[in-house]
Amino acid sequence: MKKTIDPTYESLAQELHDIYDIQPNSLVVGPLTRAYKKIAPSLKHFPFKVLLPCAVIVSLVGYLILHNLFPNFISLLQYGF
Amino acid sequence: MSPVVSGFVFVNRCFGLIRSPYRTMRNIAGTSSLWEAVWMFGLIGCYFIWSQTIRFGKNFFLINVHSAINLTVWVLVTALLSTIYVSFLSERTDWRSFGRRFVLWVYTLLPTLMWFSVASMLYLLIPPPRTGRFLGDAFGLLFLIFSVTMLLWRGMLFFLAIRFVTKSDFTYSIFVTVIYLAWIVPYSLFLYSLLVFRIPFV
Numbered sequence: 001m002k003k004t005i006d007p008t009y010e011s012l013a014q015e016l017h018d019i020y021d022i023q024p025n026s027l028v029v030g031p032l033t034r035a036y037k038k039i040a041p042s043l044k045h046f047p048f049k050v051l052l053p054c055a056v057i058v059s060l061v062g063y064l065i066l067h068n069l070f071p072n073f074i075s076l077l078q079y080g081f
Numbered sequence: 082m083s084p085v086v087s088g089f090v091f092v093n094r095c096f097g098l099i100r101s102p103y104r105t106m107r108n109i110a111g112t113s114s115l116w117e118a119v120w121m122f123g124l125i126g127c128y129f130i131w132s133q134t135i136r137f138g139k140n141f142f143l144i145n146v147h148s149a150i151n152l153t154v155w156v157l158v159t160a161l162l163s164t165i166y167v168s169f170l171s172e173r174t175d176w177r178s179f180g181r182r183f184v185l186w187v188y189t190l191l192p193t194l195m196w197f198s199v200a201s202m203l204y205l206l207i208p209p210p211r212t213g214r215f216l217g218d219a220f221g222l223l224f225l226i227f228s229v230t231m232l233l234w235r236g237m238l239f240f241l242a243i244r245f246v247t248k249s250d251f252t253y254s255i256f257v258t259v260i261y262l263a264w265i266v267p268y269s270l271f272l273y274s275l276l277v278f279r280i281p282f283v
Binding site for chain 1: 099100101102103104107132197200201203204208209210211212213217218220221222224225226227228229230233234237244245248249250251252279280
């Protein structure tokens, strides 16, 4: 007799495996863990909507700090490949 | 999995790492083929042939290919050492799944490869040195934004790889990252001293 596989059962079993395969994230301190659990979902799907603004801020800060050395730094970076 | 099918899977997973890196890295940790690593190292080898040709000209093609093979082997050895190192730090080391862990680690090289490829093309199109004028600063800022984005993406994939290799929580993953950096930074300086890489391809 042919054994039928229930696709719903298969997907639920896979979901259960995904949940318990690795430990849940904990940052020891309660507020930090809550902050992490708020930020993490936005990084799971197309994280560039968060990474790009962060990169813009970091780059502007870097530009302001380096200022006169900025062209030399970029030249070094371009030679780095 | 056949090489051709794994090629399609490889391309699909590369786009998946852009769309949803967490889900894609979890899929790679679950099921992957060593052929996917072969595809990645094939791309890396092609990049090195391209970069050596830019630096030394197309008249030295055979020497460029030889150098590219050497550099690709360096990247392969680094990836292997990294996987072994992090696997030893895992709380649940299962050496039977070493191949899958290695493929997972190799996928984290995607942002590195993209940055090096774009930097090499920009070296041709807009060669350095940069000036302090408005256009020079504007290009520099855009390039820096791109570089920082790739670095953050690399960091994210790196953290996910450690999380799925060691199967541990955030705190232990940060601990493993610090221990890993304590090894990879001197190793990168060693490669720099040997004139292998200016910026480490790790």
